Amino acid sequence: MSQVYNFSAGPAMLPAEVLKQAQEELLSWQGLGTSVMEISHRSPEFLAVAQESERDLRDLMAIPDNYTVLFMHGGGRGQFAAVPLNLAAKGQRAMHLVSGSWSKASVVEASKYIQADSADIRFERDGTIGASLDMMPELSTDTAFVHYCPNETVDGIELFGVPQTDKTIVADMSSNILSRPVNVADYGVIWAGAQKNIGPSGLSVVIVRSDLLGSPQADTPVILDYTAAANNESMFNTPPTYSWYLSGLVFKWLKQQGGVAAVEAINRQKAELLYECIDASALYNNRIAAENRSRMNVVFQLADESLNAEFLAQAKDNGLHALKGHRSVGGMRASIYNAMPLIGVQTLVEFMREFERTKG
């Protein structure tokens, strides 16, 4: 089989080394004669996986001791509900900063449970679009938290700062967790659906400052209840064990790469290479303001959109898969998460230059 680079936004590619190890261990894990999928989550063997994966994540992100790490069900949208249910009283206010599609979607879900205020922090400037945390609105005193999305997966907009407020900050890091160092202590909650930068879909990782636990709304479904999860080592009900195990392998892989700072350096290099190619071209165009250009999801349009289908078909023939942009924005999107090697982006850039040369 020839080499394929998978630019899918999510579920996204996993490190080849991780998949290989999972394959080798599939039928008999740790010499048990069964797969890790088939054993009790309460067995000593699985408990060791659970503890080690948490320890590795804590090391990678330098998570302080006063934070609890949860491995939960329900992916990203599960957390759109879990956040308001766990952090605000019924009808209490919370502010949602809207920088793109996912933060917009979080408001819709949160408004089922709380007074979900929102503020559009997007701007248009000199033909570019972006978002700015300086556009933070005045907050009423009873605001329980400020929710934002530091990387808008669909729009290709990344926010590199932290909102300036003394309220609890909640960050949806689904598509950029572990891509660069963050100061966990700046946040009340960091959460991420796993399928972009951690592991398989369905699992979500929640890092919550422990003093925020203890007051979920009374009718919170127990599988979304942070306090119940915390009190039961994320095993109140059966956790998604295989996704958890694979995520643990990804954490180990990240440590082998030298940790988050080392991976960030490669992520910068990958993103710069691709944006340079786009900027130097007359065919490709990226409209995101320089300070908001995502290092994880690079969106671009072809000046001649009638070439889109041919671009995608030829890319696929060259082993460059899943470059089609989200249906809501069109064009192209190259998702270049941690698992995408530099050579994958170099191959894409070579292809893009060659495609432009033949069409130009």
Ligand SMILES: *Cc1c(COP(=O)(O)O)cnc(C)c1O
């Ligand atoms: C993918 C994604 C989500 C939604 O994740 P699901 O698991 O599909 O619910 C939410 N937020 C961001 C930033 C995402 O990239």
